[in-house]
Amino acid sequence: xxLKRICGWIIRxxxxxxxxxxxxxxxxxxxxxxxxxEEREPELFKLGMEIDIGTALCxxxxxxxxxxxxxxxxxxARKIExxxxxxxxxxxxxxxxxxxxxxxxxxxxWLLVRNPVEKAIFIIRNSLLNAAREYFSKNGFIEVQTPKxxxxxxxxxxxxxxxxxxxxxxxLSQSPQLFKQMxxxxxxxxxxxxxxxxxxxxxxxRHLNESWGIDVEQGFINSVEDVLQTLENLITYIIEYVLxxxxxxxxxxxxxLKKPSTPFKRLKFQEAVDxxxxxxxxxxxxxxxSDYAEKKLGExxxxxxxxxxxxxxxxxxxxxxxxxxxxxxxxxxxxxxxYSGLEIASGGQREHxxxxxxxxxxxxxxxxENFSFYLEAFKYGMPPHGGFGLGVERLLMRMLNLxxxxxxxxxxxxxxxxxx
Amino acid sequence: xxLKRICGWIIRxxxxxxxxxxxxxxxxxxxxxxxxxEEREPELFKLGMEIDIGTALCxxxxxxxxxxxxxxxxxxARKIExxxxxxxxxxxxxxxxxxxxxxxxxxxxWLLVRNPVEKAIFIIRNSLLNAAREYFSKNGFIEVQTPKxxxxxxxxxxxxxxxxxxxxxxxLSQSPQLFKQMxxxxxxxxxxxxxxxxxxxxxxxRHLNESWGIDVEQGFINSVEDVLQTLENLITYIIEYVLxxxxxxxxxxxxxLKKPSTPFKRLKFQEAVDxxxxxxxxxxxxxxxSDYAEKKLGExxxxxxxxxxxxxxxxxxxxxxxxxxxxxxxxxxxxxxxYSGLEIASGGQREHxxxxxxxxxxxxxxxxENFSFYLEAFKYGMPPHGGFGLGVERLLMRMLNLxxxxxxxxxxxxxxxxxx
Numbered sequence: 001x002x003l004k005r006i007c008g009w010i011i012r013x014x015x016x017x018x019x020x021x022x023x024x025x026x027x028x029x030x031x032x033x034x035x036x037x038e039e040r041e042p043e044l045f046k047l048g049m050e051i052d053i054g055t056a057l058c059x060x061x062x063x064x065x066x067x068x069x070x071x072x073x074x075x076x077a078r079k080i081e082x083x084x085x086x087x088x089x090x091x092x093x094x095x096x097x098x099x100x101x102x103x104x105x106x107x108x109x110w111l112l113v114r115n116p117v118e119k120a121i122f123i124i125r126n127s128l129l130n131a132a133r134e135y136f137s138k139n140g141f142i143e144v145q146t147p148k149x150x151x152x153x154x155x156x157x158x159x160x161x162x163x164x165x166x167x168x169x170x171x172l173s174q175s176p177q178l179f180k181q182m183x184x185x186x187x188x189x190x191x192x193x194x195x196x197x198x199x200x201x202x203x204x205x206r207h208l209n210e211s212w213g214i215d216v217e218q219g220f221i222n223s224v225e226d227v228l229q230t231l232e233n234l235i236t237y238i239i240e241y242v243l244x245x246x247x248x249x250x251x252x253x254x255x256x257l258k259k260p261s262t263p264f265k266r267l268k269f270q271e272a273v274d275x276x277x278x279x280x281x282x283x284x285x286x287x288x289x290s291d292y293a294e295k296k297l298g299e300x301x302x303x304x305x306x307x308x309x310x311x312x313x314x315x316x317x318x319x320x321x322x323x324x325x326x327x328x329x330x331x332x333x334x335x336x337x338x339y340s341g342l343e344i345a346s347g348g349q350r351e352h353x354x355x356x357x358x359x360x361x362x363x364x365x366x367x368x369e370n371f372s373f374y375l376e377a378f379k380y381g382m383p384p385h386g387g388f389g390l391g392v393e394r395l396l397m398r399m400l401n402l403x404x405x406x407x408x409x410x411x412x413x414x415x416x417x418x419x420x
Numbered sequence: 421x422x423l424k425r426i427c428g429w430i431i432r433x434x435x436x437x438x439x440x441x442x443x444x445x446x447x448x449x450x451x452x453x454x455x456x457x458e459e460r461e462p463e464l465f466k467l468g469m470e471i472d473i474g475t476a477l478c479x480x481x482x483x484x485x486x487x488x489x490x491x492x493x494x495x496x497a498r499k500i501e502x503x504x505x506x507x508x509x510x511x512x513x514x515x516x517x518x519x520x521x522x523x524x525x526x527x528x529x530w531l532l533v534r535n536p537v538e539k540a541i542f543i544i545r546n547s548l549l550n551a552a553r554e555y556f557s558k559n560g561f562i563e564v565q566t567p568k569x570x571x572x573x574x575x576x577x578x579x580x581x582x583x584x585x586x587x588x589x590x591x592l593s594q595s596p597q598l599f600k601q602m603x604x605x606x607x608x609x610x611x612x613x614x615x616x617x618x619x620x621x622x623x624x625x626r627h628l629n630e631s632w633g634i635d636v637e638q639g640f641i642n643s644v645e646d647v648l649q650t651l652e653n654l655i656t657y658i659i660e661y662v663l664x665x666x667x668x669x670x671x672x673x674x675x676x677l678k679k680p681s682t683p684f685k686r687l688k689f690q691e692a693v694d695x696x697x698x699x700x701x702x703x704x705x706x707x708x709x710s711d712y713a714e715k716k717l718g719e720x721x722x723x724x725x726x727x728x729x730x731x732x733x734x735x736x737x738x739x740x741x742x743x744x745x746x747x748x749x750x751x752x753x754x755x756x757x758x759y760s761g762l763e764i765a766s767g768g769q770r771e772h773x774x775x776x777x778x779x780x781x782x783x784x785x786x787x788x789e790n791f792s793f794y795l796e797a798f799k800y801g802m803p804p805h806g807g808f809g810l811g812v813e814r815l816l817m818r819m820l821n822l823x824x825x826x827x828x829x830x831x832x833x834x835x836x837x838x839x840x
């Protein structure tokens with residue numbers, strides 16, 4: 001086995017006669033278990049008496065020949081170095097025995113990640129992003145970064161945070177939409193992992209005012225189906241990657257994640273309306289589905305065996321100006337991807353024809369002058385293209401069966417939280 | 421060889437009698453060269469007559485048995501599909517024969533990336549980030565995301581963009597500094613790839629108001645040397661990765677990148693001051709080096725054979741409040757990494773002891789109440805830690821010998837640019 005050096009924090013300490021058992025939360029999701037025997041290592045035993053929960057330490061040790069702890073790998077220590085001791089008793093239980101309220105968990109997330117359950121979530125978040133990048137690398141997408149300080153919002157003014165940019169008014173970017181589209185004039189496939197800023201006043205279990213997204217745009221598509229396929233492949237890749245690389249974390253979380261069955265169901269918006277109406281809901285044919293309707297639809301789809309499903313063909317009256325419309329002018333190539341009743345991604349085929357795009361802007365009551373920098377990109381050989389934005393926290397929330405999207409992000413920005 | 425399908429834009433077209441040569445800019449940095457012969461493929465030749473520079477197309481073809489073009493791989497086309505044609509003549513030369521002013525290049529970057537020289541920069545930018553992530557994965561760092569909307573700035577008020585966050589005043593994050601430090605209470609090594617927002621009024625070749633950084637923090641360090649080593653290893657890893665994976669791009673850019681010699685020189689701040697004074701410059705012993713001084717130092721260091729060098733031990737009077745001070749109270753564990761006279765990274769060992777940190781805040785004239793969410797994290801076993809922020813654009817600028825940092829980012833946000 002050899003000697004290992006492991007650093008972390010004491011999350012549990014137990015004395016049984018002349019034995020001290022110390023659990024150290026380190027990089028792996030399961031704690032390292034140090035067994036100190038007065039007889040075997042009297043000096044370390046003495047040190048063990050003096051240190052308590054919250055202490056930051058590194059130890060050198062080797063795996064115990066006999067592994068008796070179900071909670072983690074047991075070590076026989078050769079050396080222990082204390083790096084820091086708490087100056088106050090910990091305000092939360094980092095072992096997770098005392099359940100904390102969500103509010104407390106959000107406030108002390110940086111401390112609670114010592115708890116294997118909290119840590120597991122963020123190890124899997126890391127995996128999710130690694131998986132996504134691996135997928136993009138293998139499929140010829142180039143990573144780009146687009147500006148977060150913008151002169152115009154992709155989705156209109158109501159949900160924009162305003163910012164003073166020297167002499168000018170500016171906004172925080174709601175999505176890379178306009179910029180990733182412009183890049184379709186020079187790259188065939190791009191992606192970005194990016195913060196989204198939305199000044200929505202919602203206070204729900206599924207909304208954040210600053211969240212992270214995986215944004216994709218691909219050119220030279222033949223139909224919106226090419227984009228659906230990319231998203232379906234990406235989600236499948238991510239889930240399979242986590243299933244393969246995060247067995248311990250999934251186990252600790254009690255998550256029942258499984259490989260999704262493909263192809264994901266493509267449900268027409270109008271079909272969704274019909275289904276929901278047949279359940280007695282009042283549903284508009286020209287508006288986006290409400291959170292409640294999405295949730296209800298999730299239950300119905302679950303009953304039919306669908307966990308992940310696309311809703312395709314949203315009505316023009318409900319979408320952003322940049323979606324391509326069908327010939328009839330009523331429906332568009334916009335889709336959502338829902339995961340058990342939660343919208344986790346939104347995308348579609350875009351309007352790439354300059355004249356039609358200009359008319360669409362006007363029809364939506366927007367001033368083309370504010371979008372001239374964007375429109376310019378459609379004049380010089382803009383191929384048919386489409387893409388999507390996928391919410392990292394929402395995907396993680398569903399994969400791990402979390403109750404609140406706030407559990408999936410380290411620092412929460414919502415209607416009432418600006419710190420920590 | 422078999423049939424390949426390649427999509428892109430025509431950047432060059434030449435007719436020689438009954439032969440048309442079309443260069444298509446696609447995903448690879450070198451264009452694909454289509455040779456259409458009237459005799460061999462009369463239908464495609466006819467189509468070739470009708471399409472011009474800027475056309476977006478896909479072709480299917482096989483590599484020509486005889487490769488005669490020095491500019492790219494030559495193909496014999498079997499099929500050509502036109503996806504879009506320009507509706508106006510292109511405002512810039514995407515082949516790069518007509519040199520464009522920087523202002524024009526920034527305005528039309530999304531179009532000019534069809535030009536192999538511009539495209540090469542962003543392919544290498546993608547590689548740089550891939551390399552960094554690969555390094556972090558191999559070395560036990562977990563990727564995190566910290567908030568960009570914050571209640572307090574890490575570096576004080578003068579360079580903060582203000583934002584209205586519902587009922588509260590808030591700011592755009594200058595750096596993840598405070599948050600990545602808080603995470604040292606629960607993770608041993610973190611990194612983030614993140615936008616930086618700085619309301620600096622500079623208008624120089626080295627400043628952007630929105631730039632991207634690779635931010636690192638690592639705990640359980642024994643001295644600042646551990647952090648220097650991480651940064652040195654990271655830079656070396658990135659450069660070797662690009663040397664290995666981007667030969668064609670480097671060649672097209674005429675970049676003379678080479679493997680840096682290690683260890684990077686560790687130059688004490690006071691030594692730097694002495695060197696610069698001996699050259700006749702007036703240098704303060706308590707202030708950060710000016711851009712001019714950094715540049716001058718770069719020339720001197722180049723003469724001694726140092727391209728990459730650390731400046732270590734900045735005086736307390738010149739640094740942020742969070743750096744650990746030496747016993748003497750005059751100097752700190754803050755360092756910069758300079759690359760040929762340009763500061764590309766800044767970091768150091770932090771003060772992890774609660775009382776000392778509190779005093780440091782006060783001494784810098786900051787109100788501890790504004791930082792209470794941050795101070796809290798230092799009470800419960802905060803190990804010694806340190807880290808750095810590395811500017812992506814500045815590193816890329818030096819690696820590729822670009823003249824202006826604006827050449828290294830797709831969309832520029834500076835003193836005068838808010839669009840595109």
